[in-house]
Amino acid sequence: MSVDDVRAAAERLAGRVVRTPVLRSPALDALAGAELWLKAECLQRIGAFKARGALHAVGRMSPETRSRGVITFSSGNHAQAVALAAREFGVPATIAMPVDAPAVKVAGVRALGAEIVFAGTTSEERRAAALAVRERTGGAIVDPFDDADIIAGQGTATLELVEEVLARGSKLDALVVPVGGGGLIAGACLVAEAADIAVYSAEPGTCNALARSLRAGERVAVQPGSTLADGLKPVRVGEQNFAVASRVVRGSFEVDDDALGRALVALLLHAKVLVEPSGAAGLAAALSGALRGRRVGVLLSGGNVEPSLVAELLGRHAGQA
Template sequence: MSVDDVRAAAERLAGKVVRTPVLRSPALDALAGAELWLKAECLQRVGAFKARGALHAVGRLSPAARDRGVITYSSGNHAQAVALAAREFGVPATIAMPTDAPAVKVAGVRALGAEIVFAGTTSEERRAAALAVQARTGGAIVEPFDDPDVIAGQGTATLELVEEVAAHGSKLDAIVAPVGGGGLIAGACLVAEAADIAVYGAEPGTCNALARSLAAGERVGVPPGPTLADGLKPVRVGAHNFEIARRVVRGSFEVDDEALGRALVAVLLHAKVLVEPSGAAAVAATLSGALRGRRVGILLSGGNVEPDRVAALLTRHAGSV
């Protein structure tokens, strides 16, 4: 895959996704010691970048395949994205979700008309449930991240980010992307590789599949540990994703719940947008000072978070950011 796949996806997605704004915040720059350009995918359809990959992948299916229905497995944002794509194309959707999925994401999937099957708490359990539905219905599984069409769709967020920065007469030194299964960072790599921009991941220290895989030189599975970032808990980075990431990614920063909470509150107070803990991961990495002095593109990957959690995090961190 290359940036040409991302450019083709951008043409197909024209008018179907939001060209989300790129935000600047002097206060966040000061906290990070870096010049941050924030790509606000929290303002994307369904509140997350996942709309890009799902709409692109479902749109690439044949009409006959779509008519048998689409199926996926997801902790939330990809679930909502596939439900949206199914509604757009007028086909049924069945989503396998974890039993501990955030209520706001479950409600979002149901509001879009998809059927939900609850299955365990790991991506492997959800995938098994999705395969069982496929065996029964013959529907097409839209993979959450390990699929070229999904990766190309997700890459359009970074393509827009790089274009926006260039329109201001600047060029990024680095891009930081949250990492779960690797769809967003793989798409970012395709764009950044062509533009000679460094790429870094950001993932919970308790679910650091990319960091461990890069260190080992091969994909490594990890048991998903506890984390605020419910969207960053796959047990293994996708095969397609890792092959792209291993040639481009310079490293993956590990962030804990304290850093995620503080970053969420900092973005809310200073950039005036609401992100979910997963969506705050890249900001959390930069607030550590890891990229001090650089011009950094930040992917705010999603904004689907329960109000009670936001209130609790505001109470804890508002005085420190």
């Protein structure tokens, strides 16, 4: 895969996804000691970048394949994205979600008309449930991340970011990307590789499948631990995703719940934008000061968060932002 695949995906997605804004905040720059360029995918359709990959992948299916229905397994944002794509193309969707999925994401999937099957708490349990549905219905699985069409679709977020920064007379030195299964970072790497931009991953320290895999030189499975970032809890990163990331990613940042909470609150107070904890991971890494003095692109990957959690984090971190 290359940046040409991402450019082709951008052409196919024209008119189907939002060209989300790129935000600047002097207050956040000061906190990070860096020039931050924030790509607000929290303002994308269904509130997350996942709409890009799902609409691209489902759109690339033959009408005959789509007509049998689409199936996926997801903790929430990809679930909503596939439900959206199914509605747009007029086909049924069945989604395997974890039993502990945030209520706001479950409600979003149901509002889009998809059927939900609840299955365990890990991505492997959800995947097994999705395969069982496929066996019963003959529907097509839309993989959450380990798929070339998904990767190319997700890469369009970074493509837009790089284009916008250049149009405004600047150029990124680095890019920080939240990582779950690796769809977003693999797409970002295809774009950044062509533009000579260093890429860094951001993961919860309790669910650091990519960081461990990069250190080992091969994909490593992890047992996901507790984290506020419900969208960043893979057992392992995808095979295609790791193949791309392993040749491009320069380093990994691991962020804990306090850092995620502080980043979420700082973004809300200083940039007036709300993200979910998973969407705050890249900013949390930047606010650590590790990229001081650089021009840094930060992907704010999603904004589907429980209001009660926002209230709790504001009470805990507002005085630190």
